[in-house]
Amino acid sequence: MSGGTGFPVPTWLIGCGNMAAAMVGGWKAAGLGFDAVTVVRPSGRPVEGIRTQVDYPVGDPPKLVLLGVKPQKLDEVVPALEPRTGPDTIIMSMLAGVAANSLAERFPAVRGVVRIMPNLPVQQRQGVTAVYGADAATVREVLPLIELLGMAPVCAEERELSVIGAVAAAGPAYVARFAAAMGLGGAGLGLDPQLAAQVAVQTLIGTAALADDTGESMADIARRVASPAGTTEQGLAVLDGPDGLQPLVDRMLAAAVRRGEELADAARRN
Ligand SMILES: NC(=O)c1ccc[n+]([C@@H]2O[C@H](COP(=O)([O-])OP(=O)(O)OC[C@H]3O[C@@H](n4cnc5c(N)ncnc54)[C@H](OP(=O)(O)O)[C@@H]3O)[C@@H](O)[C@H]2O)c1
Numbered sequence: 001m002s003g004g005t006g007f008p009v010p011t012w013l014i015g016c017g018n019m020a021a022a023m024v025g026g027w028k029a030a031g032l033g034f035d036a037v038t039v040v041r042p043s044g045r046p047v048e049g050i051r052t053q054v055d056y057p058v059g060d061p062p063k064l065v066l067l068g069v070k071p072q073k074l075d076e077v078v079p080a081l082e083p084r085t086g087p088d089t090i091i092m093s094m095l096a097g098v099a100a101n102s103l104a105e106r107f108p109a110v111r112g113v114v115r116i117m118p119n120l121p122v123q124q125r126q127g128v129t130a131v132y133g134a135d136a137a138t139v140r141e142v143l144p145l146i147e148l149l150g151m152a153p154v155c156a157e158e159r160e161l162s163v164i165g166a167v168a169a170a171g172p173a174y175v176a177r178f179a180a181a182m183g184l185g186g187a188g189l190g191l192d193p194q195l196a197a198q199v200a201v202q203t204l205i206g207t208a209a210l211a212d213d214t215g216e217s218m219a220d221i222a223r224r225v226a227s228p229a230g231t232t233e234q235g236l237a238v239l240d241g242p243d244g245l246q247p248l249v250d251r252m253l254a255a256a257v258r259r260g261e262e263l264a265d266a267a268r269r270n
Pocket residue numbers: 014015016017018019020040041042043044045068069070071073076077094095096117118119120169170
């Protein structure tokens with residue numbers, strides 16, 4: 001069980017798509033009960049073990065709202081949700097690129113706004129969820145729920161949350177692409193494509209487990225694999241070259257951060 005951590009009564013999950021469902025999976029794995037929770041989603045598609053409905057619940061205002069819609073849907077949600085919030089409501093938003101002050105303007109009567117930036121491995125309680133809020137007491141209140149899902153760095157500056165988002169929230173997609181590319185590369189060298197893909201994925205899993213078990217840095221692991229003048233060293237020389245991996249990763253992260261800034265601008269203008 002979770003050492004007494006639970007959902008405030010009542011808690012509303014607004015939207016339960018990919019990301020919110022992954023968080024729900026992590027909370028279920030942590031043994032949390034969902035009696036206090038209602039999911040509101042337009043499809044009404046049931047979320048197993050949780051009251052799910054199309055309309056907003058009647059009765060007391062929510063103590064906690066987890067906003068799990070796409071950023072572009074925010075202004076569809078606000079007119080219905082805002083009047084149902086109260087002075088004890090905490091809005092916890094996972095919307096990429098929508099700044100805390102843009103949210104506070106849309107929900108002027110609530111107790112506080114906390115932004116989170118989770119990643120999909122929260123489902124396995126191996127996630128990274130960056131947390132940011134202007135009010136430290138409000139952050140402290142939601143933090144135990146987030147900590148059940150893995151690493152939960154609290155950001156002093158909102159920009160830090162965007163950067164962690166670019167590295168960790170988007171990260172599973174980047175790591176997955178790299179592993180897929182390794183598999184495709186193996187197939188290009190003549191391996192059966194399915195075997196090549198499996199070998200690449202298991203290498204990813206094994207390397208992560210090795211780092212987790214030993215606490216070794218990724219640099220140390222790479223050093224341990226690459227014996228002087230061996231095959232790995234030749235491969236690393238390509239990755240470490242001037243047109244190698246780091247400049248590519250820098251460009252990739254910069255593109256994601258830039259898109260976050262565009263979304264933030266759009267949310268401010270609306
Ligand atoms: N995916 C990630 O890895 C990731 C990582 C970090 C942050 N995020 C953030 O998480 C948020 C959701 O992303 P996602 O990938 O989970 O999207 P998604 O799978 O498309 O889920 C969106 C959810 O919003 C619901 N929804 C749409 N309109 C609504 C409305 N008017 N009222 C209530 N619910 C509504 C949908 O309901 P139905 O299911 O009924 O259609 C769906 O459950 C985004 O803001 C994104 O920036 C995602």
